[in-house]
Amino acid sequence: MAKKNRILQQIKRYIILLIGSIIYAAGLEIFLVPNNIIDGGVVGIAIMASHLTHLPLGVFLIVVNMPFVYLGYKQIGMTFTLSTIFAIVSLSYWSNIFLPIPGLTNDLFLASVFGGIIIGIGVGLIVRYGGSLDGTEIVAILVDQRTSFSVGEIILVINLFILSAAGLVFGWDRAMYSLVAYFIASKVIDITIEGLDESKAAIVVSDYGEAISDAIRARLGRSVTVLHGEGGYTGNTKNILYVVITRLEISKFKSLIEDIDENAFVTINDVHDVMGGSFKKKAIH
Known part of the structure; x- marks a missing residue:
């Protein structure tokens, strides 16, 4: 009975990770990417690399994340690593599926708000069920063990550099809208992980x-x-x-x-x- 429950829990985990990846991909390809607005972390780096090279976003989502996934395997464990690999590959696949769909709005504020909400829900589901889409979190954990800075402070500094780079690639107005999307997504992630009934x-x-x-x-x-x-x-x-x-x-x-x-x-x-x-x-x- 216990073995059956563990199997059911694993199936549930991967179904939720898949759903989270689909939601996240929809937020990226339907709201953020068409308006040159980025998310923070590795996904933000992948969006800029895709824009500069004209290669599919899904390719960079896998390539850029792989070194961080290896670090996660070494520092956190196999369950986290497998969940993260599954989420990243799913995100890469679904971002290509959503790529031909035109953006729903050209209004940058609406795109950043609704994009932030949608990707926040997707990331929240993935994190809640033991996965990750952002390798910078793993880096932050490693740096935190060797410095006096907290994980949150390290992630904030990394994302400030990434969002500043977005200003050079897409223009400073897009960088500021990216900051809006990032802030909204972070709040929605907290709500999704902890629930409204905190x-x-x-x-x-x-x-x-x-x-x-x-x-x-x-x-x-x-x-x-x-x-x-x-x-x-x-x-x-x-x-x-x-x-x-x-x-x-x-x-x-x-x-x-x-x-x-x-x-x-x-x-x-x-x-x-x-x-x-x-x-x-x-x-x-």
């Missing part, structure tokens, strides 16, 4: 922990983990509550705590993924 982890320290725990279960339908701690200053024993809620439940969560203990110490942080437990359970009322 999760939050809350920690509550209160002398009324049992009452708050009961209220959370009754009013939000969420399970609560009780951790046993000790006040660093007073030395008193404290019950610490840990619960995962959605972004939409934050207001109700704060309200129920204030009703019981307005002096409770509460922290709420972003959570990027949730597995198991009863998190998906709906609120009771």
Whole structure:
């Protein structure tokens, strides 16, 4: 049974990677490329190389990415590498399929907005299911291990160079529209990966922990983990509550705590993924 589930999960992974590649290719060939607007990273380099050499974009998507895929295999592992190769080859194929289709708009702002949204959805699906289309992320991970810069900072610097190069190749107005598309795509990627119903982890320290725990279960339908701690200053024993809620439940969560203990110490942080437990359970009322 476990083996069957793993096979089904792998099939699901590659179906989603295929769908993500198709969506991404559509955003590129129907909105961005016809208007000389680029995406960041390796895809941006491939678009400029295709424009300068008049060779198909799909060729450069594979050629430019291959060294980075090799690095990914060495540093991250086989599953990531296979998923990435599949996504890149699929993107190359579908970009050639969409190539004859004329662009839907000549308006640069509309092209950058809708192109950014569509490629953001495509990349988000691919990343969410363990693949990648951008070798610069792998470079950023390697540089991050050897410097004090974060992965996000390194990717930003790399993309600033790439978008600056777009200004030399396509003109500075196209480079600025490319920046708009890149910004929109990055936000849509986050939404696609994390979902609109973003999760939050809350920690509550209160002398009324049992009452708050009961209220959370009754009013939000969420399970609560009780951790046993000790006040660093007073030395008193404290019950610490840990619960995962959605972004939409934050207001109700704060309200129920204030009703019981307005002096409770509460922290709420972003959570990027949730597995198991009863998190998906709906609120009771």
